[in-house]
Amino acid sequence: MTPETSSPCSCGSGDACQDETQKARRGFLGVAAAGLAGIMLAPGVRLIEVAQAAPNPAATPAGASAGASPKVRWGMLVDTSKCTPGCNACVTACQTENGLPTQPGPTDAQWIRKIEIKEIKTGKAHSLPVMCQHCAEPPCVDVCPTGASFKRADGIVLVDKHICIGCRYCVMACPYKARSFVHEPQTQQKPDVPRGMGTVEGCTLCVHKVDKGESPACVQACAAAGYGAIAFGDLNDPNSEISKRVAQYSTRQLREDLRLDPGVRYMGL
Ligand code: SF4
Ligand code: SF4
Numbered sequence: 549m550t551p552e553t554s555s556p557c558s559c560g561s562g563d564a565c566q567d568e569t570q571k572a573r574r575g576f577l578g579v580a581a582a583g584l585a586g587i588m589l590a591p592g593v594r595l596i597e598v599a600q601a602a603p604n605p606a607a608t609p610a611g612a613s614a615g616a617s618p619k620v621r622w623g624m625l626v627d628t629s630k631c632t633p634g635c636n637a638c639v640t641a642c643q644t645e646n647g648l649p650t651q652p653g654p655t656d657a658q659w660i661r662k663i664e665i666k667e668i669k670t671g672k673a674h675s676l677p678v679m680c681q682h683c684a685e686p687p688c689v690d691v692c693p694t695g696a697s698f699k700r701a702d703g704i705v706l707v708d709k710h711i712c713i714g715c716r717y718c719v720m721a722c723p724y725k726a727r728s729f730v731h732e733p734q735t736q737q738k739p740d741v742p743r744g745m746g747t748v749e750g751c752t753l754c755v756h757k758v759d760k761g762e763s764p765a766c767v768q769a770c771a772a773a774g775y776g777a778i779a780f781g782d783l784n785d786p787n788s789e790i791s792k793r794v795a796q797y798s799t800r801q802l803r804e805d806l807r808l809d810p811g812v813r814y815m816g817l
Pocket of ligand 2: 688691693694695696697707711712713718719
């Protein structure tokens, strides 16, 4: 929620008071919800590690910055002129990396989907992957009653499944249809990507890889397939490849009119 839309503070101490009230409310709800979410998780699976992911300078490649640092804003740039219709390499890589169904049914989670669009006026066709856009002003976070939906300091938007109660407010609030509800019991989960029936999930930007200094699986797969249509990096670093491209080329954010400032950018649209 922006300061402009916050309700007035009754004690006169302003935003700080509102923050404390919200934290206390979320803390209460979080404690109450933790048990509910916890019983649905696979035995031995802990979800707190991702939620508390901290900077890991030891794993950071030379010259780069990584982890939940406010100096960093992780983002992706999709070059739709390189993205190929019919190619699903990014989708498959996401499923494999995160332990998602490789043949998703209508109710299964899908963190990236490929869409094909055609401009009405020109007839020009585009193929592009759409995933969580890691908004700077994420409505999924604003509407979450427990604080489970949260944005890290480095811009990655995640769900803490310890305290997600599965209300699905965030699913309804997300204009990009980027969140999925987990309907089925989960088995054989990936240790780095815990999932839980009755909770909501979405693209994590492969935070478990990013915190080790690696790129998300979709970015790697697209490059390995020979397209190199997705760049990943720090949008706050003017010397990063992604920042140079954003500065050099005309890029767009999906639904710019909503002013959510997504961290995923597109060029060629
Ligand atoms: S794309 Fe949707 S789920 Fe992702 S940060 Fe934005 S509003 Fe939240
Ligand atoms: S379903 Fe979404 S809004 Fe509801 S508690 Fe979970 S993360 Fe928060």
